[in-house]
Amino acid sequence: MxxxxxxxxxxxxxxxxxxxxxxxxxxxxxxxxxxxxxxxxxxxxxxxxxxxxxxxxxxxxxxxxxxxxxxxxxxxxxxxxxxxxxxxxxxxxxxxxxxxxxxxxxxxxxxxxxxxxxxxxxxxxxxxxxxxxxxxxxxxxxxxxxxxxxxxxxxxxAKARYHAAAVIASNFPVVLLSLASRLLTASGVDADAARGALTTLLGAAAENLRAHEPSAALTGPVGRGDVDTVRAHLAALAESPELAGIYRALSREALPLAAAAGADPVRLELVRRALDEGRGPLSAS
Ligand SMILES: NC(=O)c1ccc[n+]([C@@H]2O[C@H](COP(=O)([O-])OP(=O)(O)OC[C@H]3O[C@@H](n4cnc5c(N)ncnc54)[C@H](OP(=O)(O)O)[C@@H]3O)[C@@H](O)[C@H]2O)c1
The missing domain is CATH 3.40.50.720 (NAD(P)-binding Rossmann-like Domain)
Structure with missing residues (x-):
């Protein structure tokens, strides 16, 4: 009927x-x-x-x-x-x-x-x-x-967990994009250019996730085990402890994804140590 x-x-x-x-x-x-x-x-x-x-x-x-x-x-x-x-x-x-x-x-x-x-x-x-x-x-x-x-x-x-997962997937990328835009504009990039470039980047990352597991979709310095770049980012964020805390916390969560994708464990350990140095409250384990 x-x-x-x-x-x-x-x-x-x-x-x-x-x-x-x-x-x-x-x-x-x-x-x-x-x-x-x-x-x-x-x-x-x-x-x-x-x-x-x-x-x-x-x-x-x-x-x-x-x-x-x-x-x-x-x-x-x-x-x-x-x-x-x-x-x-x-x-x-x-x-x-x-x-x-x-x-x-x-x-x-x-x-x-x-x-x-x-x-x-x-x-x-x-x-x-x-x-x-x-x-x-x-x-x-x-x-x-x-x-x-x-x-x-x-x-x-499991409804509360279900809803928390939905919030993490749909609301947090919005928050992260806003933080990333603020970082770029504070460095002198035009606000429209920052928003345009970053939303395109986010859209492409989401598209990649449709096609691949998170470990295969992960790009960036943690995925490559690039400790020097991670250190440079942390230094660049030193004046924004909250943002540095978020960067450390999420980078730590990226480590197992990078490991699953086959990144060199020795390099990943160096990245983990760099993330642990001078940890803020958000990155405490
Ligand atoms: N929007 C989304 O993206 C989305 C997605 C998935 C699920 N939901 C769910 O959908 C629900 C509503 O969200 P929403 O975003 O649509 O909220 P909303 O835009 O604020 O709409 C709620 C509407 O319900 C009316 N209302 C409240 N009590 C009523 C009653 N007793 N009889 C008739 N109408 C009544 C409100 O009238 P007044 O304006 O007079 O208060 C308002 O127009 C929430 O449970 C939300 O979690 C929303």
Missing amino acids: TPRLFVLGAGRAGRALAHAMRVANVPVVGLHGRRPAVDTTSGELPPSLATATIVLVTVRDAELNSALLELAHARLAPGAVVLHASGGMEPAALDTLRAMGHPGGTFHPLLPLTDPTRATQQLRSAWIGVDGDDAARAASRELAAALGARVLEIPTG
Whole structure:
């Protein structure tokens, strides 16, 4: 049976997912927000909610439990599945809905969702983290398949680790790029040139990671066991202890990758010692 979807929460994720589902020919029977807008309902939950076989809640984490409880007091179709898009939360209110016969779980796109048109395209190659009751997982798989996305089953009890991994992979490169840009511009490079060059570099590194294991994709001085360059970098960062700490910590994590790629162990040991000299707080083991 074709699912009929109701989306509760008309922010970035809700709008992007509702748009992508419509493009994928999934009937979206409602997109409901808190503020009046042309393409959404607001205020009291509309009667179309009772015709949905899947309700997808896309409100911010802090508001998730209360939005789910709102659903528990509304008219849902018997057995309708309730999904939410939070990567980090295991909301207690899902149990209330379960007790009322509504299977529940997570449908978390591993994707930064901002613009609905771009998101529709990006979702076709994205992964969706799913968990919950069997019927909820089945519903999530069905929605993901309609979008052309793949599914990552979140192991039971591992949601916080799953979400931390997603944050490390998607948020930290953004932070690292910002730090690298600051370093370049502080050295006198034009801000646009710094951003352009570094984002291109980051994009190419991410592309290489699609094709190769991290050990094979790793380039740079640690990968080559080039201790002189590592020392020069640490000297150049001496006036920015925080940045030097991050450089040391991440370089240390690069050592086993370089070893796996076959780098000379003697040279890697010299690099490790150089990284240990004058360690900052972030690089303490
Ligand atoms: N954006 C992403 O990249 C992304 C990716 C994957 C997963 N997610 C997940 O999706 C969820 C929403 O994130 P977001 O980025 O879309 O947040 P957002 O842009 O702030 O949107 C949340 C929307 O929910 C509305 N809302 C809150 N309570 C409501 C209620 N009871 N009924 C109806 N609408 C309600 C808010 O209205 P007001 O504006 O009036 O507060 C807001 O428009 C989060 O769990 C997030 O982890 C987001």
